[in-house]
Amino acid sequence: MTVVLQRSAFVRLQVANVSSGVANGVVMITVPWLVLERTDSPARAGLLAALVSLPGIFVSPIVGGLIDRVGRRAVSALSDLLSCLSVLLFVVGEVLGTLGFFLIAAFAVLGAVFDPAGYTARKALIPNAAEASGMAVEKANGRHEGFFAVGWMLGPAVGAWCIEVGGPILAFALTSGMFLLAAASVRSMRVHERLAAHHEEHEHFFDGLRSGWRVLRADRPLFVFTIGLTLMSGMYMPIDTVIFPTHFESLNDAAGLGAVMSAIAFGVVVGAFAYGRLAKRLAAPVLLRIVVLGSTLALLPMGLLPSTTIFVVFAFLTGMAWGPFNPLWNSGACSLSTG
Known part of the structure; x- marks a missing residue:
């Protein structure tokens, strides 16, 4: 048709x-x-x-x-x-x-x-x-x-x-x-x-899944990258699903929670759009280290539970530091599929 x-x-x-x-x-x-x-x-x-x-x-x-x-x-x-x-x-x-x-x-x-x-x-x-x-x-x-x-x-x-x-x-x-x-x-x-x-x-459906798993395992850097992402996601998850909501709910400040989460997302957008220029100047391993260290350092001050304004600033910096990660990951996956 x-x-x-x-x-x-x-x-x-x-x-x-x-x-x-x-x-x-x-x-x-x-x-x-x-x-x-x-x-x-x-x-x-x-x-x-x-x-x-x-x-x-x-x-x-x-x-x-x-x-x-x-x-x-x-x-x-x-x-x-x-x-x-x-x-x-x-x-x-x-x-x-x-x-x-x-x-x-x-x-x-x-x-x-x-x-x-x-x-x-x-x-x-x-x-x-x-x-x-x-x-x-x-x-x-x-x-x-x-x-x-x-x-x-x-x-x-x-x-x-x-x-x-x-x-x-x-x-x-x-x-x-x-x-x-x-x-x-x-x-x-x-x-x-x-x-x-x-x-x-x-x-067969599961034959296709096993084939994809073998291809991923064959690319050691991408496989380690995937495991690392899984571990980092697991460690970060309690922060924005438990710690942030608990803090702002205790203050009865839903607007503050929304501002912090939106600031993180906005930072991610900025960081992601900056990836193209960063990738031209930095090797992937160097950029990955900057992403992990930068987002960690920006996240630490939020552990002190500062005022909402300061919270939003560091939330934006955390998101911006993490922003290049997804494009970096996509590039690795694309190189695997086309290599």
């Missing part, structure tokens, strides 16, 4: 991209705030952060194969629709008066199951949307990352505003609408899309 392409395909993809970024940014500060508000227990907030990380560990490795077999638009739209429903469960639970810690944890973990698939499927759609819109893929990639970062930056501020005005439940209601908009935008795209060749050759 002939597909009539849309010049607006890339715009529609970016509507979904920004909407999802905002929605995830809202959830990032609203869930721990809700737990602390209902239980006054940082330990439970930490437990929830650990539980929410588990779905990504098990889902992420199979997402690529799922997209190859089901389709990029279908996986993206279905993932966002299910995310919308999982967030609506918070609203339903509150209306019914049953929203305690265990239901909050269950709904949060359920939502975390769908995020990796939607995020990956949208990135996989970039070449299709670029082709339909007559745009170079490299340019489309850069704009896609930039728009997602903007959404991720706006999300915490929007979440903080919702908490201040109407409480966490208003934030969840708005988030469900953002996920629904993302699903509708991707579903309305008309692009050339076909299943991967290995699907047509009936390669």
